[in-house]
Amino acid sequence: MMLFLFYITSAVAVFATVMMITRLNAVHGLLYLILSLLAAGVLFFLLGAHFAAVLEVIIYAGAIMVLFVFVIMMLNQGQKTTDQERIWLQPTIWIGPSVLAVILFAEMLIVIVSGGNAETGQIVDSKQVAIALYGPYLLAVELASMLLLAGLVGAYHLGKPMLKKTLGKRA
């Protein structure tokens, strides 16, 4: 049963991701990305990582994607960008990267398959995670906060002069 669910969800995730990277319209892509992330959330749940599944949905699919939405909206140029994307995404342009990616994937596949058999699915509940988080990983949490601080300050700095300078003028 679980395995069946896993296959279905995986298929959704892969499909959504493929769609996402091929969309001409950024918003469409974003929606597929959210779908992919949600599928990932389900997978997490299936794998017994309930806490992570929740975070995936709330933070990843929720908060972070909203940022994208904002930016896409701010820069929205409508049909123009879609046309542009159509030109950019000539079929031939896919060949090289895909070949590379397929080779890399093949390598990973060999590695993973040769790794031997093991089962997953032990449930690690939020409590366990919390204990680890505030026990051995305390410093990591603190550091993560510093990471976010850096990101915050950075985003602030990058965001602010935009308002001051006149738009549309190349320096």
Add this chain to the structure above:
Amino acid sequence: MNGIPLELGLVLSAVLFVLGLIGVMVRRNLIMILMSLEVMLNATGLAFIVAGSRWGQADGQIMFLLILTLAAAEVGVGLGLALQIFHRFQTLDADSVNEMQG
């Protein structure tokens, strides 16, 4: 034990990872590139979750958490940069942001 083999989970994350990679390599729109990056990071998160699930340890989830943090910060900064670039270069085309070369 719910019967999902480790390999399958890892292969799935590898697939997602590679798809994200294709996105980074193919897309010219900076926003799309950033989104593809997210896919890659998410794929690695999945890998950690799968591994953690195998060992029944919280470490996998914690690594996922940290990745999440990174993703958030990176998106924040990345989008900020994308905005700046759009205003300087009047485009989000990654290929035309290539004044420096050689």
Add this chain to the structure above:
Amino acid sequence: MIELLGWVPFLPFLGFLILAIAGERLSRRLIPWIGAGSVGISALLTALIGAQFLKGAMPPYRLALGSWMAVDNLSVPFGFYLDPLSMTMLFVVTGVGFLIHVYSAEFMESDPGYARFFAYMNLFVSAMLVLVLADNLVLLYLGWEGVGLGSYLLIGFWYEDPNNGYAARKAFVMTRAGDTSMAIGLFLLFTQLHTFDIQSVMTQATNLWTPGTVLPVAAAALLLGGAVGKSAQLPLQSWLPDAMAGPTPVSALIHAATMVTAGVYLIARTHALFMLAPSVQFAVAVIGAVTLLMAGCSALAQTDIKRILAYSTISQIGYMFLALGVGAWSAAIFHLLTHAFFKALLFLAAGAVILCFHHEHNIFRMGGLRKSMPLAFLSFMIGSAALSGLPFTSGYYSKHEILLAAFEVSPVLWTAGCLGALITGIYSFRLVFVAFFGPQHAQVEKSPGWRMSAPLLLLCILALAGAMLEIPLASVFSALAADENLHELNTVSAITVAAPFIGVLIAGLFYLTGAFSTQRLESLVWIRQIQRFFFSGWGMDAFYNILLVRPFKTIARLNKNDAVDSIYSATAFLSLMFHRLFSSLQTGQVRWYASSMVLGTIVIIAIGWLS
């Protein structure tokens, strides 16, 4: 007196130093006094030493002047060795040298490089004396190279004409080729015998080596190489005719009387070695015989007065080699002595003619000088007679001795010698008849002064009576004195005496009386070709040009920019190519950068797997 031997070479050197440093700033009156004076005092000293030396029992005298270098078992002193052989040479060098210096004092008077000339001459004399006196082979080599330098400097004395410089270089390089062979011989001797002292080398070689084995043959052959180079014998003879580019006194001193005989001296000096290598000694004889014929023929075809004399010099040294080759050591030295007198005389007389006759070298533009230049005529008559070996001249005695000795060894050699004598007669009197008889083409500008005349006269006397000078060389070549007891063979002797007369007769018939016409002869194609062949010195120059000079120059020119460097240039070029290649990968496009990372990852995973 004999203790002062060291001063003999040193005085000319002192003269050289003074003249070289003070140069043309000296008053022109003083210059010849220093130049000729130093040699004069040397000559005087030599005479005194000679008197003392010849009076006694003539034990070899050694003078040690200190050490030159001493490394390990190699020790080379500055040491002089005086025995009858070197004594003879001393007489020639200082005596004839002095006369020529005096002659030059007038001959070169109007030249701007007056002091330079005397400096070079003094340097040469000094080096020649060192060569002659050296008691070891390295010091001999010093003198040997020193005379080469002197010769180079003097041939190129009139440096404004590039041809002179070319001739000078040719002389230096060709003799250097011989010198190198000699140097290798020195190395061989030292490596085998551990000494450079000439006398020790000879005794040791005699004691240690079996005659005819490889070592003595190699050593003798290598030394012969040196001798051949310096003495302008086959195959290194072609520099000498060109060396006539120098002022005439130089030709007289260096390229007739002294330096070119150094090879003869060397072989005589190391005769013990050659006796250990009979094959080489025979080669000496053959070289001498061939050279004397060849040079004689060449002389027949020349028109330049000095070149005729140059070829005759080569030919006469051929006689000396012939003598050495047949073991007639004393005869060789005797001929060296007489040759020095009459050849110097001829050259100086030629110089007088040239100087007084519009600097003209071509004998066919002269003619009838008999009357206008009686002294020169006299000199030429005596000189040519001696050169041809007409009886009662000095040349007669020496040449006669050689030819008889040659007959002892091989009649073929003797035949060659006689033929040579005949040719000598022809070309020397051809010169005399053409230049001094017949109609006079132009007026003589001036007549030589006393400084030129006196040496000429003195040399006339010596050329006639030089044979009277008794050289007691027996003690030097004691080991073989027995061989020189020549039997008088009447027929042979007669032919030997007759040969030059026939030559003179032929010359007279062609050039004096006109009984035979040269024009008729020349109308024959093959004669003309032969004449051209002879004129070019048997094509040796062309031969060397094609075989050595031109390939060398071509290689040098082609490789001017150093082929080896192209290895490095190629490396640099390759680096730059790679630079361009990699630079072109730096496109500035982020997607390509990402792809390259993926590519790199793929590759390193593969490498990790494969290894």
Add this chain to the structure above:
Amino acid sequence: MNSNQFIALAPILIIAGAAVVTMLIIAIRRNFVLINCVSACGILLSLLAVGLIWQANPVQATSLIRVDGYALFYTALLLLTGLSVIGLCYDYFKARTGENEELFVLLLTALLGAVVLVSSSHFASFFIGLETLSISLFVLISYTINRQNSLEAAIKYLILSGVSSAFLLFGMALIYAQSGVLDFNGIGRYLMNQKDMNALVLSGVILIIAGVGFKLSLAPFHLWTPDVYEGAPSPITAFIATASKGAVFALLLRYFISAYNYSYLPFLTVLSVIAVLSILIGNLLALLQNNVKRLLAYSSIGHMGYVLVAFIAGGRIAPALVVESVTFYLVTYFITTIGAFGIISVLSTPQIEADDLSFYRGLFWRQPWLATIFTLMLISLAGIPLTAGFIGKFYIFASGADARLWGLLLTVIVGSGLGLYYYLRVVVVMSMNVEATAIEPVEPVQKRMSTTILAVLTLLLLWFGLYPGHLIESILLISNSLK
């Protein structure tokens, strides 16, 4: 968490605190000089803490952080680097418009990331430290947002860094999936008990190498380097070239030694290939480069290749010599790189970045001291005696020869030969004659801070070059602290 651990963590905590405090002060009062002082004081305090616990025993603060001599030495090195960069930033940014105070917060967070990196003994701290550093760097690179190059550099760095992080993480995940542990010692134990080579771990480590290779700008992951170096403000370039790379390298070494990775020969093969490529490509790319910053970027690729040679030697020789060699080389590399970019930063004005080679024409005769310092730095990079760079190169040769890596050493020699060419090109340009009128120097801005730092760096350079005994002794103290 006991007090012992707290004390051991003091340097890290102080830096983190300093970042927060600086940010708070900015919120209260924007004053460039003040912020400068505060951040510098923070670093100094942290240094002081390092000095106090220098002699203490190694402390394992949770499984994430291990504070030992090795960590402390590199912490001190990074802090000093940070201090110099702050000094350079002071002069570089004081004349520029815009709010420049956040720069120091970001510098401190970057420094924090780097310091965590060098003391981390766990993938989590490895990753988080690396990302703290990277996130800060994205912004630092783009800090001069009115320069297009800055933005371009930052976005390139961000995207590629993201990709590399993904590789890194995927590698970690593979290792974790196989071994079930995330701390280095645990992995080491796991590997020691494994009989055969493990494909998953092998690939995982290689992916980590790929990820780290990007940060170290090793070929073939080097393509970003010149663009980022060129685009970033010079003092920040100095920081990227030194602190970021040095910290990552220190971490990699710690990882390889602690996690018993040297026993996997394929890694050494992979690393050897990378080293050869880095040395050759880096040096070849620099040959005709006319932009000094790009030139130094390419040269840094080569230099990382050189250190990698000493690193690889660890497969054959005792780790102590490897640590010693790598550390010495990195110290000299830090000094020279900061010095070189310091020169560029001193010469730069708000209007123009002094990175074109033509800018250096005749510098010898215009500003002899700066030119001399630059020459010394370049000579040191080229590894010529009199300077510390030579001793560093000597160390590479020593460890390489000890491990009998003749092929790699030959590559080092070839690389040095190529390197000489472009270093000398710069020197040549500086010693060229120029017409006095050709370049009318802009009114020179007083840059006392930077010049002082440059002078100190030069003295250090000569000191370590002529009398390296002291430095070697202090490195010897730490060379055995890795287990």
Add this chain to the structure above:
Amino acid sequence: MILLALILVLFLGGLAAWFSERWNPEAPRWVAVITLSIESLLVIVQYSASGRIDYLSAGMPQAWIADFQGAWIPRFGIGFHLAADGLSLLLIALTEFLGFMAVSSSWTEIRERQGFFFFNLLSCLAGTIGVFLALDLFLFFFFWELMIIPMYFLISIWGHENRIYAAIKFFIFTQVSSLLMLVAIVALVLKHHSNSGVYTFDYFDLLNTRLEPDVALWLMAGFFIAFTVKLPAVPFHTWLPDAHTQAPTGGSVILAGVMLKTGAYGLLRFVVPLFPEAAHEFAPIAMMLGTISVLYAAVMAFAQSDLKRLIAYTSVSHMGFILLGIFSWNFLALQGAVITMLAHGISAAALFMIAGALQERLHTREMERMGGLWSAIPHLSAFTLFFAMASLGLPGLGNFIGEFLVLVGAFGVNASLTVITALGLILAPVYALIIIQKAFHGPTRQYAGLRDFSRRELASFGLLVLIMVWLGIRPQAVLDISAPAIKQDIQNTQAMENG
């Protein structure tokens, strides 16, 4: 202490010269002269004190005259060990003397940035003297590298039209080759370490390192390449014509006169003593390289039209003799090599000074554009003739002694190669006389503002001539100084090969 002073005085003098420029633009050259005078005083003191044993620390072998030991980098057993024996003393004296010549020839030639010029000149000399004195391999390498930096500046700043190419080429050649040597040094030390457990770079300790034959061969190759590049021998010589041609006269003098000798010195001091068996095995190849150098460079010299280039190739040719001599490794040949070093130092320096003087006067080095100079500048011409003769190995002058001894010595070892090398004696006049022919002979031409030697130049050249003649007539004085050192070297290697 004097040994240390020998290096320091020059370096400090260089600094003083640099700074004195601010005070007076003419001052540096006087400072240089004063420095060199002090230096020569030191050399004389050292030489006259060489009989006294108390300059020597305990344990030094006999042939050594003085030494100085200090700690440096104890971690690897690197010490600051300077020591002098007859050989180094001779070369130092040569360096010192040519220093004067270099200053003299730069007197009017260098007009710009004199301070920095003389700083570089003097520090280059300091480095060279360091090379001749250092007996710690690390220290040796240190100085070895150090001396090329100032030389690089001398060429690249004050050189002629193509100076940058030449300077960089010079630097890269020497640097790359010396890195090979560094690898060899390090490997040797490590080998010694693994044998004995002690890190040491000291020459005397390393002398007795036991090595497997193939290892020894490789290590020797590292040293050998570094030294033959510097020497230089074919095929590593191509940097030299460029460097010499482009260098200012003073630089050429130092380069040709002294720096090339460091290569020879290294071969003599390090390669053979450290790896006697390997060197013995390798000798035929090395000697062959020497032979090829002699002949090839002679042909190359003949082909040149640029006077300095020609002289540069003659240097390569002469250095071939040294290579031949050193690898013959017998007393005669080694002594010959030593004399050749000194004599070539003098003759090449003099020829370069002449080329420099001509360039200063005519602004060209092309011999095609000269000709007939003899009448215009007889003194200069006569000196050229003299040194051309010295260069072609005229007996009575120094070069002859050297070449002669080398060939005599080599003949016993390898007769056939020696005979081939001797052909160089034929080629020598070919190239040496071409100078005279092209530049000085020929019809007199008018040259504007051409002046003959000044008094300063006359004095310099007079001195050079005197020394050349002295070397040629009384080489014994020099031979005696170097003899103990060489004898000891030979004994050592023989002892090692036997034991």
